[in-house]
Amino acid sequence: xxxxxxxxxxxxxxxxxxxxxxxxxxxxxxxxxxxxxxxxxxxxxxxxxxxxxxxxxxxxxxxxxxxxxxxx
Amino acid sequence: xxxxxxxxxxxxxxxxxxxxxxxxxxxxxxxxxxxxxxxxxxxxxxxxxxxxxxxxxxxxxxxxxxxxxxxxxxxxxxxxxxxxxxxxxxxxxxxxxxxxxxxxxxxxxxxxxxxxxxxxxxxxxxxxxxxxxxxxxxxxxxxxxxxxxxxxxxxxxxxxxxxxxxxxxxxxxxxxxxxxxxxxxxxxxxxxxxxxxxxxxxxxxxxxxxxxxxxxxxxxxxxxxxxxxxxxxxxxxxxxxxxxxxxxxxxxxxxxxxxxxxxxxxxxxxxxxxxxxxxxxxxxxxxxxxxxxxxxxxxxxxxxxxxxxxxxxxxxxxxxxxxxxxxxxxxxxxxxxxxxxxxxxxxxxxxxxxxxxxxxxxxxxxxxxxxxxxxxxxxxxxxxxxxxxxxxxxxxxxxxxxxxxxxxxxxxxxxxxxxxxxxxxxxxxxxxxxxxxxxxxxxxxxxxxx
Numbered sequence: 423x424x425x426x427x428x429x430x431x432x433x434x435x436x437x438x439x440x441x442x443x444x445x446x447x448x449x450x451x452x453x454x455x456x457x458x459x460x461x462x463x464x465x466x467x468x469x470x471x472x473x474x475x476x477x478x479x480x481x482x483x484x485x486x487x488x489x490x491x492x493x494x
Numbered sequence: 495x496x497x498x499x500x501x502x503x504x505x506x507x508x509x510x511x512x513x514x515x516x517x518x519x520x521x522x523x524x525x526x527x528x529x530x531x532x533x534x535x536x537x538x539x540x541x542x543x544x545x546x547x548x549x550x551x552x553x554x555x556x557x558x559x560x561x562x563x564x565x566x567x568x569x570x571x572x573x574x575x576x577x578x579x580x581x582x583x584x585x586x587x588x589x590x591x592x593x594x595x596x597x598x599x600x601x602x603x604x605x606x607x608x609x610x611x612x613x614x615x616x617x618x619x620x621x622x623x624x625x626x627x628x629x630x631x632x633x634x635x636x637x638x639x640x641x642x643x644x645x646x647x648x649x650x651x652x653x654x655x656x657x658x659x660x661x662x663x664x665x666x667x668x669x670x671x672x673x674x675x676x677x678x679x680x681x682x683x684x685x686x687x688x689x690x691x692x693x694x695x696x697x698x699x700x701x702x703x704x705x706x707x708x709x710x711x712x713x714x715x716x717x718x719x720x721x722x723x724x725x726x727x728x729x730x731x732x733x734x735x736x737x738x739x740x741x742x743x744x745x746x747x748x749x750x751x752x753x754x755x756x757x758x759x760x761x762x763x764x765x766x767x768x769x770x771x772x773x774x775x776x777x778x779x780x781x782x783x784x785x786x787x788x789x790x791x792x793x794x795x796x797x798x799x800x801x802x803x804x805x806x807x808x809x810x811x812x813x814x815x816x817x818x819x820x821x822x823x824x825x826x827x828x829x830x831x832x833x834x835x836x837x838x839x840x841x842x843x844x845x846x847x848x849x850x851x852x853x854x855x856x857x858x859x860x861x862x863x864x865x866x867x868x869x870x871x872x873x874x875x876x877x878x879x880x881x882x883x884x885x886x887x888x889x890x891x892x893x894x895x896x897x898x899x900x901x902x903x904x905x906x907x908x909x910x911x912x913x914x915x916x917x918x919x920x921x922x923x924x925x926x927x928x929x930x931x932x933x934x935x936x937x938x939x940x941x942x943x944x
Contacts, residue, residue: 432743451811455814473785
């Protein structure tokens with residue numbers, strides 16, 4: 423029993439196609455991949471928004487902003 | 495060369511390996527940029543020289559004995575047979591095949607590709623020990639891992655006749671273990687003896703951040719390492735070989751690219767999987783480090799390293815997921831070990847290479863379970879236990895142990911660590927002072943001309 427379907431290399435390579443493990447699960451893998459990608463964007467957008475809100479709250483007063491401009 | 499096809503194949507193979515060497519040179523350039531960027535200003539030049547001198551020292555020792563070890567030790571020796579002296583004879587430094595030789599066009603370029611792997615393995619250790627190790631001690635350690643320990647592990651687990659491949663079904667196509675886990679384990683062994691940089695931990699043991707003086711250069715260095723990694727991957731393959739040339743179980747006449755075990759794969763497989771595992775690692779590391787640039791780049795590297803054991807076979811999305819898992823493990827383990835054991839790994843090398851490489855081997859044992867590890871008869875198939883045992887050998891037996899033992903010897907001889915005063919002043923202090931005096935002298939002499 424092999425996850426790739428190849429149990430031995432005693433074969434003619436012209437008869438061999440895909441050699442990756444768990445063949446038949448490609449559709450599921452694509453679903454997992456796409457869901458992960460979208461979830462990453464959702465997480466990233468929320469996190470970035472929170473980060474800037476926190477920064478504005480912490481450093482966004484007029485004194486800090488003009489001091490940052492002076493040091494640039 | 496007996497006919498046109500043989501000539502074309504030989505010259506193509508020769509050029510193929512040759513091309514990997516300048517690409518892999520970039521790995522060393524990247525490591526130097528990343529290490530110097532991570533060091534503080536007062537240690538720059540010393541840090542650069544510490545890494546750069548790996549090049550001559552590992553090169554000559556690899557020529558003298560490292561290359562011979564690879565060909566002589568696949569049986570252990572005395573595990574599946576004796577020393578392979580006949581096979582190794584063509585790879586001794588006095589063999590006519592090691593010089594320009596019209597009868598052997600491959601040994602030289604193959605040696606060169608392996609040598610660049612040797613630099614990489616030593617360079618991985620170099621970053622973790624910056625700003626407090628004696629250069630002389632480091633260079634001894636570099637030879638131990640670059641020309642002895644790693645090449646023995648390659649002979650055991652990265653050779654078509656290696657005993658770990660035969661008995662355990664060990665599979666590590668792009669070196670999760672044979673380069674990365676061993677380098678991480680070795681670095682950890684040295685770090686345990688060397689101790690942290692002064693000021694790294696507060697009195698209560700809380701770790702402090704010692705920031706890189708140039709984060710931009712650190713990240714660019716990692717970017718250059720990614721580029722060089724292409725050469726590394728390509729060098730792990732045999733580009734084109736016939737079933738007759740392999741001499742194993744494969745039937746028919748269809749030529750193929752193979753891994754270093756001579757098992758069939760394609761360059762397309764490693765191209766897609768390299769990029770997908772890099773992406774999985776970067777996406778995960780960005781998340782887990784909350785957008786930290788250094789860890790996002792390092793996570794990309796950890797992603798590739800984790801998937802490397804099976805990147806000849808994985809589906810691209812499997813490679814991406816595995817890369818993501820590896821980046822998460824590397825990040826979490828780095829900070830856990832730092833807090834728990836007070837280990838100061840200045841660049842996270844133990845995590846990115848060691849823990850990710852170890853994890854990659856274990857994961858591949860499950861995902862590739864039952865796939866033949868070899869094209870020859872009588873070899874064990876890939877399996878979780880064999881891969882786990884292999885990871886222990888790479889990280890622990892040939893990595894951590896030699897690093898710890900040699901570091902202990904060097905420490906007991908008073909050679910391992912620089913004096914405290916030099917560490918506080920900075921390793922470049924004396925040369926900076928000389929430079930300042932010289933500059934002052936020139937300035938004063940110029941003033942007399944006014």
